[in-house]
Amino acid sequence: MRKRIVVLLIVLLTVSLSAFAGAxxxxxxxxxxxxxxxxxxxxxxFAEMAKAYEAETGVRVRTxxxxxxxxxxxxxxxxxxxxxxxxxxxxxxxxxxxxxYQGGFVVDFNSITDASFKALANNxxxxxxxxxxxxxxxxxxYNVEGYGYIVDRQMIADLFGGASVxxxxxxxxxxxxxxxxxxxxxxxxxxxxxxxxxxxxxxKAYVLATAKTGLAKNLNxxxxxxxxxxxxYGDHFINVAVNAVFANPNAAANxxxxxxxxxxxxxxxxxxxxxxxTSYLAGxxxxxxxxxxxxxxxxxxxxxxxxxxxxxxxxxxKQGNWAYGNIAGVNAAQAxxxxxxxxxxxxxxxxxxxxxxxxxxxxxxxxxxxxxYYAINSQVPAAEQKLAMDFLVxxxxxxxGKKYIVEEFNxxxxxxxxxxxxxxxxxxxxxxxxxxxxxxxxxxxxxAPATWSGDVVGLRLMEQYLTKSNWTAQDYKDIVDxxxxxxxxxx
Amino acid sequence: xxFYKKWFWPLLLPSILLFGFVILFPFVVGVLNSFLxxxxxxxxxxxxxxxxxxxxxxxxxxxxxxxxxxxxxFIRALVYTVQYTxxxxxxxxxxxxxxxxxVTRARRGAGLxxxxxxxxxxxxxxxxxxxxxxxxxxxxxxxxxSPEGLMHIPFLRYMTQDSTKAxxxxxxxxxxxxxxxxxxxxxxGLNNISRDYYxxxxxxxxxxxxxxxxxTVPMLMPSFTVVFFxxxxxxxxxxxxxxxxxxxxxxxxLLAMQILRTVKDTAPPDYGKAQAQAVIFFILVASITLTQxxxxxxxxxxx
Numbered sequence: 001m002r003k004r005i006v007v008l009l010i011v012l013l014t015v016s017l018s019a020f021a022g023a024x025x026x027x028x029x030x031x032x033x034x035x036x037x038x039x040x041x042x043x044x045x046f047a048e049m050a051k052a053y054e055a056e057t058g059v060r061v062r063t064x065x066x067x068x069x070x071x072x073x074x075x076x077x078x079x080x081x082x083x084x085x086x087x088x089x090x091x092x093x094x095x096x097x098x099x100x101y102q103g104g105f106v107v108d109f110n111s112i113t114d115a116s117f118k119a120l121a122n123n124x125x126x127x128x129x130x131x132x133x134x135x136x137x138x139x140x141x142y143n144v145e146g147y148g149y150i151v152d153r154q155m156i157a158d159l160f161g162g163a164s165v166x167x168x169x170x171x172x173x174x175x176x177x178x179x180x181x182x183x184x185x186x187x188x189x190x191x192x193x194x195x196x197x198x199x200x201x202x203x204k205a206y207v208l209a210t211a212k213t214g215l216a217k218n219l220n221x222x223x224x225x226x227x228x229x230x231x232x233y234g235d236h237f238i239n240v241a242v243n244a245v246f247a248n249p250n251a252a253a254n255x256x257x258x259x260x261x262x263x264x265x266x267x268x269x270x271x272x273x274x275x276x277x278t279s280y281l282a283g284x285x286x287x288x289x290x291x292x293x294x295x296x297x298x299x300x301x302x303x304x305x306x307x308x309x310x311x312x313x314x315x316x317x318k319q320g321n322w323a324y325g326n327i328a329g330v331n332a333a334q335a336x337x338x339x340x341x342x343x344x345x346x347x348x349x350x351x352x353x354x355x356x357x358x359x360x361x362x363x364x365x366x367x368x369x370x371x372x373y374y375a376i377n378s379q380v381p382a383a384e385q386k387l388a389m390d391f392l393v394x395x396x397x398x399x400x401g402k403k404y405i406v407e408e409f410n411x412x413x414x415x416x417x418x419x420x421x422x423x424x425x426x427x428x429x430x431x432x433x434x435x436x437x438x439x440x441x442x443x444x445x446x447x448a449p450a451t452w453s454g455d456v457v458g459l460r461l462m463e464q465y466l467t468k469s470n471w472t473a474q475d476y477k478d479i480v481d482x483x484x485x486x487x488x489x490x491x
Numbered sequence: 492x493x494f495y496k497k498w499f500w501p502l503l504l505p506s507i508l509l510f511g512f513v514i515l516f517p518f519v520v521g522v523l524n525s526f527l528x529x530x531x532x533x534x535x536x537x538x539x540x541x542x543x544x545x546x547x548x549x550x551x552x553x554x555x556x557x558x559x560x561x562x563x564x565f566i567r568a569l570v571y572t573v574q575y576t577x578x579x580x581x582x583x584x585x586x587x588x589x590x591x592x593x594v595t596r597a598r599r600g601a602g603l604x605x606x607x608x609x610x611x612x613x614x615x616x617x618x619x620x621x622x623x624x625x626x627x628x629x630x631x632x633x634x635x636x637s638p639e640g641l642m643h644i645p646f647l648r649y650m651t652q653d654s655t656k657a658x659x660x661x662x663x664x665x666x667x668x669x670x671x672x673x674x675x676x677x678x679x680g681l682n683n684i685s686r687d688y689y690x691x692x693x694x695x696x697x698x699x700x701x702x703x704x705x706x707t708v709p710m711l712m713p714s715f716t717v718v719f720f721x722x723x724x725x726x727x728x729x730x731x732x733x734x735x736x737x738x739x740x741x742x743x744x745l746l747a748m749q750i751l752r753t754v755k756d757t758a759p760p761d762y763g764k765a766q767a768q769a770v771i772f773f774i775l776v777a778s779i780t781l782t783q784x785x786x787x788x789x790x791x792x793x794x
Contacts, residue, residue, distance in 0.1 A: 073760070080532045099759035103533035104542045292649040298628040450758035463741055467652070 234458020
């Protein structure tokens, strides 16, 4: 009896195993449109949006969002190799485009005849397009993002007096690097030794309060910095310097060795600005200095730096509008009072190679760029591609679609009119102010070789320089050489 | 007996199928891919610069292997892995055998000790890595070995920020994790040694050291074979702990992680090169462990 059962089980197992391989019948897929979303932070809202679309149009949408912080490329490649490929998938800039372009997975919007989608595609501002040669266009932007030094208006009021906050912000935006450097040093002396001083910004004088009041009492340093996060100084901070030479990612991607040489002056300015920023650090438990503690994720990781800033221990915090949620999680009241100030570097006129750009313009602008695009998969049937176009048009032009983008995803719409749009969060509105004023730069570092900014330059800085207390002129030169040579080697 | 003779093939079939689908087939495909310009979702044609229309157009011969050996990071990871393995095998064995000798000699609570020593093995590599990251970064650096701490030992501070220190940090982590597992194997081996030999030795007046060298070690050879094999192959294949502890920063990439990260180091992702590294890795681990098993097997006593 027992033997029979054993034999029966084995036969069953064998049959099911062999059946597993062949018998997936070509039945209804259970959806009409499949969207792969690589932004895990808005997974729940994204699914809700899909339901709303289904309710309005009857198109059955399947959404797939990866977990926050998970590697989106591995999962997307697996989906692309499967039978049911996504109809819409996301591409995070030019770096990722090469792969999908070579593999023949993207649709060039120039080849599309559908009238309403054509209109949407043509309305994407040329500077925001996902393109490999300046003519093609492969993606509809998710949104725009920006970054700079985040500052709390209440902190400025406590430091310089409540009446002058707006004037201070405006003058700090326009200030030169020399004025910025003097401001940082004056703040440091004020915080550590109570030295009361007058600082000049954009030529106008601002006086520090005689005694520390309000939030200023909590300060222990000038900057909150994530020493353990290579991308903050490797990708984002260096991007400001790359802007001096390359106007957009494509210019950087097509750069020759000689073009890359042109970056030397800008990178020297970068090294000096980074030296200044990391010389006046705030910490969780008192002022901090560069050293081994500074690159340890237990002390200066993402969450720790947010905590330092939200606890009012630092005046400036270089981060993007994506940090809004993190800051609000720690200090909801502060999150409503935030503004961006531009990242300034000691550029010389000769360092700037982009036509029409000046030192003053570069030092008063913040990078605003598209972090993520929706692309249409050319390998799904034409009918499904059509549904994908209809969906993208709906998402970016209908009232419901726009409501999800602004209110649920907390995004800044790429097609927002800054004159009439107000967003439900302070940092988003601050970026709109920059767009309105026209003081924005791009993210050309996206066009640098794949690992250059973060894993090569960022890693080098973390391992050799952020652990070193004093930087010499030779160190500046070494940083510049390393950045330039590795870009050329990786090309 | 008859039953098994009659049902030999049907009984074996499920295992053969599983092995074929899950190991053999992917292995063969992997080796083939190491000769192609594979990019993960398509095969690249170096002639046209886009997706190849057929596999032959994507054939690159030994280019992927040449690229792998030309990659400084691969060579560094290879050297680092060999260094790590040498230290780890010695330390893990030492700890495992030491614990086994202690536990078999304990008069009371042997079962409790055995369980406690084995416990770390129940945790996953990533979880362990993060726990030890905390220990190295906070407990070691700020509490125990800082100038104000228990004892000022600079070598034990910031262990995750230097490739030499991180090597020992990984060894500590793994001795803690695998020590208990290896202990279990040694305990089984120790319990199999007949008391008679020890009794005879003590009558002859042998010292404990002599007893250990002439009786325990030779009689434990089968356990040594197993434990050396496990520690050697585990050390070579170490991945999760490496990622969680240092993520390869400060030149601490081991081979497995180097292979995993190759596709991130390149855009478009060079899966062909990663696959070539994996084949080299396989040949290396297989030849070293097989040699080890052959050598230690020969020294086992036939009783």
